[in-house]
Amino acid sequence: xxxxxxNFTVDAGRRRLLRIEKLELPSTGLVAVxxxxxxxxxxxxxxxxxxxxxxxSKALDQNWPAPERIGFMPQDFTVKAxxxxxxxxxxxxxxxxxxxxTARERAEVAQMLEMxxxxxxxxxxxxxxxxxxxxxxxxxxxxxxxxxxxxxxxPTSALDLHHQLEVLDQLQRLAQTxxxxxxxxxxxxxxxxxxxxVFLETGRLAVAGPTSQVLRxxxxxxxxxxxxxxxxxxxxxxxFVAHQARSPKC
Ligand SMILES: Nc1ncnc2c1ncn2[C@@H]1O[C@H](COP(=O)(O)OP(=O)(O)OP(=O)(O)O)[C@@H](O)[C@H]1O
Numbered sequence: 001x002x003x004x005x006x007n008f009t010v011d012a013g014r015r016r017l018l019r020i021e022k023l024e025l026p027s028t029g030l031v032a033v034x035x036x037x038x039x040x041x042x043x044x045x046x047x048x049x050x051x052x053x054x055x056x057s058k059a060l061d062q063n064w065p066a067p068e069r070i071g072f073m074p075q076d077f078t079v080k081a082x083x084x085x086x087x088x089x090x091x092x093x094x095x096x097x098x099x100x101x102t103a104r105e106r107a108e109v110a111q112m113l114e115m116x117x118x119x120x121x122x123x124x125x126x127x128x129x130x131x132x133x134x135x136x137x138x139x140x141x142x143x144x145x146x147x148x149x150x151x152x153x154x155p156t157s158a159l160d161l162h163h164q165l166e167v168l169d170q171l172q173r174l175a176q177t178x179x180x181x182x183x184x185x186x187x188x189x190x191x192x193x194x195x196x197x198v199f200l201e202t203g204r205l206a207v208a209g210p211t212s213q214v215l216r217x218x219x220x221x222x223x224x225x226x227x228x229x230x231x232x233x234x235x236x237x238x239x240f241v242a243h244q245a246r247s248p249k250c
Contacts, residue, residue, distance in 0.1 A: 001027040003179060007056035010040075010047045017043045020056075020205045025196055027061050030168075030175040032194035032211065033183045036224055039200040041183040042075055042153050048181065049151045060179065065149050071142035075153040075183075077135060079126045085137050086122045089113060092141035112140045115170065131158040139167065143174070150174065152182040156189065168193045191215055191230065191238040199223075215240055 003025040010018040018040040025031055033041045046052035049072035058064055079088065089109045090101065113119045116136050126134060135158045142150065155171070156164040164186070171180050172193050181198075184190045190197055190211060197214040199206045201223045207214050212230075214220070215238070221228055226242040233239050 001061045003027060003058075003060045005056065005058050008047070008058060009055040010043050010052060011055070016203065018047070018054075018200075018203045020044070023198065023205055023208055025179070025198070025208070028175060028177060028179055029195035030172050030180045030182065030193055032190035032197045033181055033200065034185075034187060034190055034197055034214075035200035035206070038202075039223075040203045041200055043203075044198075044200065045072070045151050045153050045181060045183055046074070048149075060149060065147075068145060069148040070151065071145055071147035071149070072151045073138055073142055073153060073155060075157070077138050078131070079129075079134050079138070082125055082127055084122065085118065085124050085126060085129070086110075086113070088126050088137055089140045089144055092144040108144055112144045115143070116140045117166065132160060132163060135159060136163065136167065148178050150178060150180040150182075152180070154183050154185065156184070156186065164189060187215060187228075187240040187242070191240040212238060221245060 005020050005023040008020040009016060033044060035041050043052065047054035048058060049070060050067060051072065086109050089112055090105060093105055093108065110119065113122055116139065118136055118140060121129065121133060126137065129137065135155070139155060156167055159167060168189055171182065174180060194211045196209060197211040198208045199214050199217065199220060206219050206223065207217045215230060224242070225245050227245045228240060228242050231239045231241055
């Protein structure tokens, strides 16, 4: 079983923003979507999430999950509402808050907050949280639906180093039973956590496959204008290091 895109295109007026002739990924696992600014990462994720129209076909396990089985977190996420953190997470369970909140719903919210180490913020107002705290609450809101497909556009963009690792640890665990697609700019995080990587360049698929292979692709250095190397950390994991390019590899 797998995710399969065929002749997948996204247009804005007459301009073609993205064209992927064929892409096949396993139906579970953590997949990093990488590429320079403007490569089409958000465009791909929005089209998969159903918030942007596309041409061609997409299938996951030969169908496509219903909207309520897809958790999508866009790149821009500022919340100005005066609701509490617990209420915000609860909104992931239902379309609007009513008078009655069941004990089960309360327990689910508490469990989700605990999972993301947010319990201490349960009664805080969303509009008074930091950007990183809001980002983690919104992830909890997506996760409470137990989505089959999780689509996250730069889910660590506002997080400090500790929380980047904490969130990616959680996503890696969740990816054992579902597909998690995450746009990432930090290729060290991709190297460490992503099973597979999709590398986009100027609106097309450059390379896709196991992360260790994709990050070694010479085309990566050309696209980013860098000279990169893969080192090993003390646990034997891969660390992606970028240097200023002197001369492009390809
Ligand atoms: N609605 C739109 N109309 C016209 N062009 C668009 C539209 N949305 C995106 N684009 C263009 O499509 C290209 C891809 O944009 P996209 O946001 O997908 O890139 P990205 O890889 O996510 O970039 P970044 O790393 O900067 O977030 C860019 O050149 C952008 O200007």
